[in-house]
Amino acid sequence: MKILVTGASGQLGSEIRDQHEKYTADTFVFVDIQEMPLDDIQRVTVVLDEQQPDVIVSAGAYTAVDKAESEPELVDRINHLAVAAMADWAKENGKRLVHVSTDYVFQGNSSTPLKEGEPTDPINVYGLTKEKGEQAIIRSGADAVVIRTAWVYSSYGANFVKTMIRLMTDRDSIGVIADQIGSPTYAKDLATAILTIVHSDKWEKGIYHFSNEGEISWYDFAIAIQELQGLNCEINAIATDQYPTPAKRPKYSLLDKSKIRQQFGLNVPFWKDSLKEMLYKLNTENK
Incomplete structure (x- = not known):
């Protein structure tokens, strides 16, 4: 099996790369902005034609949520039009697609864990473009699995965990939002799920x-x-309205994982166990 992974240097792409050698019968092709810039739709199709993967893992995306508000056309090309091109290619060539989406497709006004069939209603540009990417996949008729995830972190790249460690090391006190509810995702666990x-x-x-x-x-x-x-470090609980950002965030985006567990028999680790694992890796690497 030939598996092409976009966003190769991102958090998820890096975690997939760490695990790919377990799959000795497969050929993996890792592409990033240099090899397959997602804002160049024609180039996306050219690379797929050249590589002819059996499975596309669409792990690359525009994820700078606040910056997205000021450049919606670029975000749309990467999160929507490039995804549509991959889905169309997969459909036309009889191949499979795994695409990573987000909890930000939801408005965030629920009070119970969100199931896959809940209505989407994004409240920021990033969420809107990811929703359009999902819809493009469905319209294409491609043989595709779309995985919505949330609050991704890893020992790779920039993320909340690393930011918190840096701020808590540098400052005596910080404020952290206490009225946005969800569950984090260790990118290693998501990589394991995708490869499974x-x-x-x-x-x-x-x-x-x-x-x-x-x-x-x-x-x-x-x-x-x-x-x-x-x-x-003193950590103070603050409300969302005390920390205004260019992009609105969902207040509640806890995802219901029962469908993916039942369909694929996946083990879904508890968030704190995964955080311990990631911090151990981070601390070991930094010694």
């Missing part, structure tokens, strides 16, 4: 949800990071 699905004999196209188990706020997440790292 790609190789599953229970493949079934459709939309699925994946994040780590548990229900927390960003404040709860920060407290756990502080405890596990042994950092001395």
Whole structure:
């Protein structure tokens, strides 16, 4: 099997790269902005024609949520039109697509874990373009699995965990939002899930949800990071309206993972167990 992975140097792409050698029967092609710039739709199709993958793992995206508000056309090309091109190519060539989407396709006004069939209603540019990407895949008729995830972090790249460690090291006190609820996703766990699905004999196209188990706020997440790292910093719980940002965020985006567990027999780790694992790796690498 030939598997092409976009966003090769991102958090998820890097975690897939770490695991790909387990799959000795497969050929992996990792592409990033140099090899396959997602804002160049024609180039996307050319690369797919050249590589002829059996499976496309669409892990690359425009993810700078606040910056997205000021350059919506670029975000749309990357998160929507490039995804549409990959879906159309997969359909025309009889290949499979795994696409990573986001909890930001939801408005965030629910109070119970979100199932895949809930109505989408994005409240920012990033979420809107990801929703349009999902819709393009469905319209294409491609044999595609769409995985919505949330709050992704890793030992690679920039993310909330690393930012918190830096701020708690540099400052005596910080404020962290306590009224946005969800569950984080260790990119390594998501990479494991994707590779399991790609190789599953229970493949079934459709939309699925994946994040780590548990229900927390960003404040709860920060407290756990502080405890596990042994950092001395006062962490104050603040409301969303005390920390205005260019892009609105969903207040509640906890994802229901029952469908993906049942279909593919996936193990979904608890968020704190995964955080411990990531911090151990990070601390070991930084010694």
